Amino acid sequence: MNRRGKTWSLLALFAAVAVVSGCASEDTTGRFLVAPDKFVLYNCAQLNDAAQGNFARQQELEKLIAKAERGSGGTIVSDMAYRPEYVQLRGEMTELRKATAEKNCKPLTFTSSPTGGPSGGPVGGPSGRASDQAIR
DSSP, X not given: OOHHHHHHHHHHHHXXXXXXHTTSOHHHHHHHTSOTTTTTTOOHHHHHHHHHHHHHHHHHHHHHHHHHHHSSSTHHHHHHHTHHHHHHHHHHHHHHHHHHHHTTXXXXXXXXXXXXXXXXXXXXXXXXXXXXXXXX
16 A cells, blocks of 8 residues: 555544544543542542642643644644543543542532632532533
């Protein structure tokens, strides 16, 4: 197969993966990327610290994704560069919430204000979606 044929094959494969991956939600995919009970040995303060770091990185990634989508590569660049880490962090946040609830800790709090949430209050996550507040 010549170089042009390989290029088209890779593009077709990438398009197929993009279509299939669009069928699964980020929350569902994120759960598969995080070890169950990853935070079982953490105490309440450690859970809150881990959630704060996770939340800050999610916000950074959201800004980078938005910036990449405005560029010439659009969503392809952001999906390849930032989306996998973002999905993993969302899965970790789900596990952090689960561990927080199981240990009867105070709700997770964040120092910066995400979209749609009060500063410092218990919020769903960087997207401000109501579904982020659910413990699954």
